[in-house]
Amino acid sequence: MTIALVAAALLGCQRSALRDAAQPPDPSPLLRGDTTPAAATAGGTGALLSSTGCRLDYRLYRSDSSLWEGLVVLGHGFLRRKEHMHDLARALAARGLTTAALDFCNSRPWDGRHYQNGLDMVRVADAIGARKAVYVGFSAGGLAALVAGRRDPRSLGIVALDLVDARGLGRRLAEGLETPLIGIMGEPTACNARGEAIPIFAASGLGRVRILAGAGHCDFESPTDWRCELVCEGPAGGSPHMRDEVIALTVAAVTELTGARPRPAPLDTPDRAVRLSPGPRR
Numbered sequence: 314m315t316i317a318l319v320a321a322a323l324l325g326c327q328r329s330a331l332r333d334a335a336q337p338p339d340p341s342p343l344l345r346g347d348t349t350p351a352a353a354t355a356g357g358t359g360a361l362l363s364s365t366g367c368r369l370d371y372r373l374y375r376s377d378s379s380l381w382e383g384l385v386v387l388g389h390g391f392l393r394r395k396e397h398m399h400d401l402a403r404a405l406a407a408r409g410l411t412t413a414a415l416d417f418c419n420s421r422p423w424d425g426r427h428y429q430n431g432l433d434m435v436r437v438a439d440a441i442g443a444r445k446a447v448y449v450g451f452s453a454g455g456l457a458a459l460v461a462g463r464r465d466p467r468s469l470g471i472v473a474l475d476l477v478d479a480r481g482l483g484r485r486l487a488e489g490l491e492t493p494l495i496g497i498m499g500e501p502t503a504c505n506a507r508g509e510a511i512p513i514f515a516a517s518g519l520g521r522v523r524i525l526a527g528a529g530h531c532d533f534e535s536p537t538d539w540r541c542e543l544v545c546e547g548p549a550g551g552s553p554h555m556r557d558e559v560i561a562l563t564v565a566a567v568t569e570l571t572g573a574r575p576r577p578a579p580l581d582t583p584d585r586a587v588r589l590s591p592g593p594r595r
Contacts, residue, residue: 357372358372359371359373361440363436364429364436367419368418369415369418370418371414371415371416372415373411374406374414375412376406376407376408376409379409380408380409380410380571381411381445383411383443383445384438384445385412385413385448385449385567386413386415386434386449386458387413387449388450388454388458389450389454390451391452392420392422393451393534395415397451397536398414398451400536400560401560401563401564404560404561404563404564405564408564408568409573410564413438415433417430417457418433420453427460428457428460428482430456430460431448431460431461432464434460434461435461435464435465445468446467447468447469447472447567447570447571448465448468448471449567450476452477453477455476456476456477456478456479456482458471458473459473459476459486459487459513462490469493470494471494472497472566473496473510474533475498475499475528475533477504477506478513483513484516490519491519493519493521493570494513494520495566495570496513496514496521496522497525497563498524498525499524499530500524500525500527500528502530502545504530504545511524523562525559528555529545530545532555532559533559534556535556535560
């Protein structure tokens with residue numbers, strides 16, 4: 314418990330769980346029943362309620378000319394916020410891929426509630442009226458994205474960034490997964506559980522993963538901050554160049570899944586890759 318509370322303080326969980334529960338949500342267009350994409354303008358914000366009753370805040374990113382009629386739903390890491398995925402969301406929108414980044418309102422320092430977070434990602438796609446979806450998430454947000462991609466029949470695939478599993482949930486979800494699961498991982502560190510999530514991709518017949526040499530955990534969110542770098546990287550950790558590479562690889566993976574652009578070069582060919590075969594079914 315003490316370790317979890319210290320980590321929460323360092324990683325900057327800036328919103329009080331009690332405040333979320335006590336304050337009623339503002340009457341956004343989505344809460345009034347307008348569930349069309351026009352309910353949120355480019356760069357606009359919105360809110361809806363999780364099935365648990367807490368408020369799900371999101372920001373919608375899109376360009377004037379969309380290449381794809383679906384939605385990319387983007388999840389942040391444990392006790393982080395949607396603002397830490399801002400640069401990736403902007404890059405996706407610049408490629409014509411409408412993107413919604415949300416704040417997970419159900420996570421607590423002592424309980425990530427990853428399955429519920431995945432359901433909340435689907436709830437955002439429902440509210441915006443997406444016809445197709447790709448779910449993308451960083452760290453524990455990647456686990457939530459895996460939940461969402463498994464539960465949502467509209468899903469075209471999942472992109473997990475430096476994925477962290479919890480109690481084998483990711484492995485169970487990956488087994489029998491019928492849509493592609495693409496992973497981009499950093500070097501093994503304490504903050505990605507020493508790369509223990511890699512077997513998740515082997516559990517899926519459609520999974521593949523690339524290990525990005527030299528990447529640390531904080532390189533998978535942008536902008537990051539000193540809290541993440543202090544906990545995960547040390548004072549010299551983090552690289553703007555590496556974060557740019559992560560964004561480029563993620564955009565390539567998402568555009569491949571959506572078919573919005575010609576198929577990019579396979580992710581499992583550059584520097585160091587892990588080629589996987591399906592593991593035994595359980």
